[in-house]
Amino acid sequence: MSSLYEKIGGEGAVNAAVDIFYRKVLKDDRIKRFFDGVDMDKQASKQKAFLTMAFGGPHNYTGEDMRKGHAHLVKQGLNDSHFDAVMENLGATLMELNVPGELIAQAAAIAESTRKDVLGK
Amino acid sequence: MPSIIYGGQSYQCKEHESVLDCMTAHDVTIPSSCRAGLCQTCLMQAVTGRVPEVAQVGLKQTLAAQNYFLACACYPEEDIEVKLPSLGVGKYSAVVVDINPLNADIVCLELSVGTKLNYKAGQFINLHKDTITARSYSLASVPEIDEHLHLHIRKLPNGHVSPWVHHALKVGDSVDISDANGNCFYIADNPDQNLLLIGTGSGLAPLYGIIRDALIQGHRGAIKLYHGSKTAESLYMSEELKSLAVRYPNFAYTPCVSGHSVPRGFASGRAHDVAIKENQDLAGWRIFLCGHPEMVATGKKLAFFAGASMRDIYADPFISTAKI
């Protein structure tokens, strides 16, 4: 049985999704402030890391990495509502790319599983 | 705390301190310019120890393979021994052929290089004033068209290098320059793609090279240039660009003036605002942004929001720092 990552379309899918997802995030008044001031190119490659992770692809991030990586954002007030906004943008991106609903649900579950770490709880 | 060995001395590198910062803090001078991992002036080589990958971003593969790295972008994770590049690595001697004013504060510096320098129009070289001071300048010349290298250098009144070019450098002088670097250049992979080029001030230099490169390679898609400045007088090469637009119907030139007095024939507003207003759907376009760092950052975002893919946005912010 092939993995979620393969079913979604692997690196090609990540590349297709990154522009759409990142554009949504930068335009989303609820969360865009967290992404201001970071160089767009560097940020775009981090978005790729995020999507690869959510698609169940190969990555080396641990829960501890997620905790450390977002700690400075938690200090700036990152909370559940912001996390929900990112989840929403992820779902909308995958719908736009016509990814089947059951695969979207699986990707959402992977992202959801990082909530505690991302929010430093 | 990893230690850095340089010139037989050992230095303790603090957390969040780059090799360049650590050396500077100990009064050791390493050539540097942008301090942002862009210009490659701070090139060093690791003799022992591993440098993090991010310290090699943008380096030619041959250099990366020999453990060269950028001191300003290197946050060591283990002990390393480093040295400055061997004399002559990536350096060329050039002779000043001509220095021509383009407007009141920009000159075109023409250099001839003995050994052939491999470059693409729009890349940049580092011009060395002396052994420790260098600045990056973009190539407006096209290897297939121009015999010499052409740089457009804007004078910053209190700068170290640009006033020297304007006032001290003379025809016949010898100067050291680096290899050409950077990825802001034309690639002929899609001759029908539309190109949008936005530049402020001497940010026209790379764009002028890229446009002529694209045209001689037979680019068929639209090529739209927006060149902006505060006043009409501080724009330059307008005649050349206008005649290029007459010769090539797919090339369009829009000079933009952001100040109050906007003469006839000029668009009113900042170059990136005018460009995005006139081209609202940039899906599938390739974008080039050069010049003022703020314009480049804003332009990137606007172009991305207008539908351009991040992959298709090429940018050279002309970052300048006050140090050395």
Ligand SMILES: Cc1cc2nc3c(=O)[nH]c(=O)nc-3n(C[C@H](O)[C@H](O)[C@H](O)COP(=O)(O)OP(=O)(O)OC[C@H]3O[C@@H](n4cnc5c(N)ncnc54)[C@H](O)[C@@H]3O)c2cc1C
């Ligand atoms: C990739 C790249 C390509 C570049 N290409 C070009 C090019 O083609 N043409 C070109 O002219 N420059 C270009 N630059 C900028 C160039 O490298 C130098 O930074 C610039 O010439 C200033 O150097 P300087 O030694 O004269 O001034 P410095 O000694 O570096 O000092 C500059 C001083 O001026 C201040 N300053 C900064 N910006 C301004 C400003 N807009 N107005 C007034 N003061 C200011 C700084 O704070 C500092 O105090 C490029 C930079 C990069 C990174």
Ligand code: HEM
């Ligand atoms: C949904 C679960 C999330 C996952 C799986 C996730 C994953 C990641 C990953 C892998 C990185 C790259 C780390 C690196 O390589 O440096 C990252 C960085 C980042 N994330 Fe998240 N993230 C999540 C939620 C969020 C939320 C809710 C926000 C804010 C609204 C956010 C904002 C950021 C920012 C701003 C960075 C860049 C940090 C920096 O470089 O300063 N993330 N994230």
Ligand code: FES
């Ligand atoms: S790349 Fe290090 S100083 Fe410019």
